Amino acid sequence: MKTSLPLRVAKFVVYAIILLIFVGPFWSIVMTAISGVSLKPGQLALLPQSPTFDNFKVAFLDMRVWRYLLNSMVVVSFGTIAQVVVSALAAYALARKKFRGAAIVSLLILSTLMLPEEVIAIPLYLVTIKQLPVIDTSIYNTYFAMILPVVGWAFSIFMLTEFMRAVPKELEEAARIDGANDWQVFGHVILPLIRPALGTVLIFGFIMIWDQYLLPLVVINDRDLETLPVALASLRSDPSITPNIIVAATLIAMAPSVIVYLLLQKHFNRGLMAGAVKG
Amino acid sequence: MGAVKLQNVCKSFGGHDVIKDVSIDINEGEFCVLIGPSGSGKSTLLRLIAGLEEATSGRVEIADRDVTDLPAKERDIAMVFQSYALYPQMSVRDNMSFALRLARRPKDEIARKIDDVAQMLGLEALLDRLPKELSGGQRQRVAMGRAIVRNPAVFLFDEPLSNLDAKLRSQVRGDIRDLHRKWQTTSVYVTHDQVEAMTMGEKIVVLRDGQVEQVGTPLELYDQPDCVFVASFIGSPAINMMQARVGAGGKTLVLAEAEVALPMPAGYDLRDDQDVLLGIRPEYLEAVTGHVDHALPATVHAVESTGSDTTVICNSPVGQVLIASKSRSDLAPQQKVFLRFTEGKEILFDKTTERRIVPAPRPVSSLADVR
Incomplete structure (x- = not known):
């Protein structure tokens, strides 16, 4: 059946509005970033005026975005890897091991999802400035202060727990009879079977850590250690920097997330679907 | 190779006793089948031998070694x-070699063993495939191969044929039997299928509610069941059970509802009016059309023929009665018949305890008579 002309026009208009709402802001960010004409704070360009890539250069070198990018990279790479390792091990214990208080442990982990980070910001600060035992120093103002708090994340622990529960028990028993110990069962049987889920928590973890704002703000007091979200906010409050440079810096900050998502997109969607079906 | 010994093994899950004081001796090289209805604890018992469950109490020995607390x-x-x-993520070859690789055996030894076993089971062409690319029967063979390459003291089978279709099942049954004959490795096999148990087992252990009901060879269980449960569980079509009372000073068995008195089988010395259960296997009943003495009157309800076997289902005053025979039957439903008992094939059970009443051995007056 052919749709009538007015209906098609109406559809077109609706789609155009939706497109405008979603793509519009991004478009103007890109246009502003490549505009050679300085804009006042609060202004954004809709069309490029004397296009140039100088803004990126200024942001990257003069505003030292490279340094913040590096900091973010360090935190996100170590943080994500540590997070996935810890989550996988915790999930294995929760999914497969019988131990006293397993339900309580599970509930405690779950409860951390219910606490907004604003609530734990001050306790977190107090912990990081304390001389910690064993290492006998405080981790305040170090990469560790930004990495350690994100290593345990209830979301990825629960996601992996559910996937591990779905791995048939007989496989683990077969491996044990074949002579495998806990680590070998984990490495040879469980991990290879939950690879899609690992990919998913990897991406979620990456984005979660990349977007951390409050945590670095609270535990870092050194411009050289600031991550991109914190640095961008302080750039914005500096009146001498034009919006062109700030949005150029923002684009640089967005790039890694977009690249990671695009690279692992297939994985990401499949992982989500699998989780949804298994419920 | 090694014997398996269970001594007073108990297992309970959260206060619920699943295995109750089970003791079994499985000799070296023996093929032992654990059989019982679902929930009888046969799989749990196998897992206790495997070390996948810990016994609550008791002792498990494999090859004269106490393994009760070993993983x-x-x-x-x-x-x-x-x-x-x-x-699922490993090829057939990797599946079969997993145990050997974990044990860090030399590569050439692993390759040789895999090749030998693959050849024996006809898996050579499948070695590089993944399990999902195999049929049910092929997967079954790979699972067997994985067990065989280890050359263990004991093989444990947990209902390995239940996912196969009937034809493949009888073929694999034969394969397992042949392998056992060749390797003579002690094997413990769990099944709920009594045909599998009868055809494969050298020793059968019948379990009910976590307890051993009887241990014996297939024919011992068939001919001399210890109790009504074993008699009814072993044999297909199932044994006929009817209530009877001893009469005429212990000389007859009276089937009261049918007003029939059967002569007391030889060897039984029972008192008058004792209530018993009379068991008779379907193949020891014969349907005749004319009146005969000491026969149970009945009406044919249905005739089922598989070609080689015929089962006649009759309704009688003592309940439904099955007759099995190798010959074709010309009986028709609603036909009146008399069921004749083959002499000496009756099995009597005490009505209250449901245990078999053991007859005295047939009298042999002297050795000279036998000669």
Whole structure:
């Protein structure tokens, strides 16, 4: 059946509005970033005026975005890897091991999802400035202060727990009879079977850590250690920097997330679907 | 190779007793079948031998070694699971060599063993495939191969044929039997299928509610069941059970509802009016159309023929009665018949305890008479 002309026009208009709402802001960010004409704070360009890539250069070198990018990279790479390792091990214990208080442990982990980070910001600060035992120093103002708090994340622990529960028990028993110990069962049987889920928590973890704002703000007091979200906010409050440079810096900050998502997109969607079906 | 010994083994899950004081001796090289209805604890017992469950009390021995507290990997056993439990991400070759690789055996030894076993089971062409690319029967063989390459002291099978179709099942049944004949490795096999148990087992252990009901060879269980449960569980079509009372000073068995008195089988010395259960296997009943003495009157309800076997289902005053025969039947439904008992094939059980009443051995007056 052919749709009538007015209906098609109406559809077109609706789609155009939706497109405008979603793509519009991004478009103007890109246009502003490549505009050679300085804009006042609060202004954004809709069309490029004397296009140039100088803004990126200024942001990257003069505003030292490279340094913040590096900091973010360090935190996100170590943080994500540590997070996935810890989550996988915790999930294995929760999914497969019988131990006293397993339900309580599970509930405690779950409860951390219910606490907004604003609530734990001050306790977190107090912990990081304390001389910690064993290492006998405080981790305040170090990469560790930004990495350690994100290593345990209830979301990825629960996601992996559910996937591990779905791995048939007989496989683990077969491996044990074949002579495998806990680590070998984990490495040879469980991990290879939950690879899609690992990919998913990897991406979620990456984005979660990349977007951390409050945590670095609270535990870092050194411009050289600031991550991109914190640095961008302080750039914005500096009146001498034009919006062109700030949005150029923002684009640089967005790039890694977009690249990671695009690279692992297939994985990401499949992982989500699998989780949804298994419920 | 090694014997398996269970001594007073108990297992309970959260206060619920699943295995109750079970003691079984499985000799070296023996093929032992654990059989019982679902919930009888047969799989739990196998898992206790495997070390996948810990016994609540009692002792498990494999090859004269106390393994009660040893983990599965130190018990020198191999197990074939009902679901086969092949590692999905590994090729057939990797599945079969997994145990050897974990044990860090030399590469050339692993390759040689895999090739030998693959050849024996006809798996050479499948070695590089993944389990998902195999049919049910092929997966089953890979699971067997994985167990065989280990050359363990004991093989454990947990209903390995239940996922196969009937034709493949009888073929694999034969394969397992042949392998056992060749390797003579002690094997413990769990099944709920009594045909499998009868055709494969050298020794059968019948379990009910976590307890051993009877241990014996297939024919011992068939001919001399210890109790009504074993008599009814073993044999297809099932044994006929009817209530009877001893009469005429212990000389007859009276089937009261049918007003029939059967002569007392030889060897039984029972008092008058004792209530018993009379068991008779379907093949020891014969349907005749004319009146005969000491026969149970009945009406044919249905005739089922598989070609080689015929089962006639009759309704009688003592309940439904099955007759099995190798010959074709010309009986028709609603036909009146008399059921004749083959002499000496009756099995009597005490009505209250449901245990078999053991007849005295046939009298042999002297050795000279036998000669």
